[in-house]
């Protein structure tokens with residue numbers, strides 16, 4: 052069996068590629084990074100190391116790569132695949148959609164077997180978003196025909212994989228923990244279950260639990276850490292003030308999740324505790340600039356900060372620390388991050404209030420807007436003194 056995986060980056064090699072290879076798939080990575088592609092084509096294998104005391108290593112074999120810039124090769128790979136997965140970043144999905152659409156057309160012409168396409172991105176409805184992009188390249192007749200034999204089940208993926216600084220460009224160090232949850236209700240016949248993947252009937256509680264706990268806490272640690280001059284999440288979490296606030300932001304989203312989904316409060320508390328342990332893993336060094344990356348995405352209405360804060364407000368629950376984390380996000384001025392630079396430019400030209408509205412879509416007369424604005428001004432004052 053052959054899987055085509057888009058994105059031979061950190062999570063692609065360190066998680067999805069590893070699991071698929073262990074499940075017996077030949078993994079064909081599609082990437083636009085020439086070095087990664089050439090190395091994978093040449094070595095056909097790489098090493099995944101677990102960041103833990105034992106330092107366990109996995110030799111991942113039966114892998115290769117194609118260059119994602121060559122749309123015909125991408126389409127041919129999709130046409131021959133038994134499974135398609137992605138980990139490119141949710142904003143990149145639109146760029147891979149054309150090649151996938153072309154590949155699906157080829158499959159139709161050749162009468163190929165049913166196919167599942169699973170986007171493993173940090174987003175609600177990632178595969179559904181990819182499907183919309185792919186369908187944007189197909190006329191209604193093709194959409195209808197392809198829809199009968201191609202499914203896009205949504206997924207939630209969890210494993211912390213920092214930016215790598217290894218001599219071997221293919222080697223990747225990952226945390227030992229992982230969770231991959233796939234929505235079974237969106238699948239069609241002919242799917243071969245992948246060992247290590249958890250299949251559920253309803254993904255929403257899983258993706259929201261993951262995004263609003265792991266990723267909300269993570270970006271809060273990154274933004275507060277960045278403002279305190281910390282280079283890594285580990286360094287940020289060693290600061291008791293930051294660690295306390297990170298816990299409280301996860302308690303706010305925890306109260307929301309418990310209310311929305313009826314999670315057991317003690318079990319959810321253990322989930323938060325486990326996440327804090329993962330953030331403080333001494334065998335990992337995870338840069339705050341990676342975790343805080345793409346603040347426009349992270350401050351957008353459906354992502355890890357605004358969505359839980361608005362829902363908490365609607366239910367009369369606390370959102371103070373979420374507002375504080377958003378304010379810190381607006382202060383994240385990493386010059387190497389184009390989204391951070393865009394926000395900083397808007398703050399200077401539009402002012403704080405209009406910039407908050409522009410990126411969060413929270414109206415200026417909303418109490419959450421006032422809370423973000425107030426906290427932003429406090430942070431600015433603190434930075435001056």
Ligand SMILES: NC(=O)c1ccc[n+]([C@@H]2O[C@H](COP(=O)([O-])OP(=O)(O)OC[C@H]3O[C@@H](n4cnc5c(N)ncnc54)[C@H](O)[C@@H]3O)[C@@H](O)[C@H]2O)c1
Nearest residue numbers: 058060061062081082083119138139140141172173211212
């Ligand atoms: N790293 C983590 O801890 C982690 C954990 C869970 C989920 N995720 C999610 O996984 C996704 C990837 O994150 P990452 O940390 O692996 O990022 P990454 O930057 O390490 O990897 C992304 C890869 O996609 C490639 N890419 C970009 N454009 C492409 C294109 N058009 N075609 C093919 N490949 C292309 C890049 O060259 C890169 O190798 C994101 O959505 C992220 O939120 C990351």
Ligand SMILES: O=P(O)(O)OC[C@@H](O)[C@@H](O)[C@H](O)[C@H](O)CO
Nearest residue numbers: 173208209210211212266269342
């Ligand atoms: O990948 P992002 O930019 O959505 O978020 C950064 C990190 O929070 C994220 O990559 C985590 O490490 C990961 O989601 C853990 O499962």
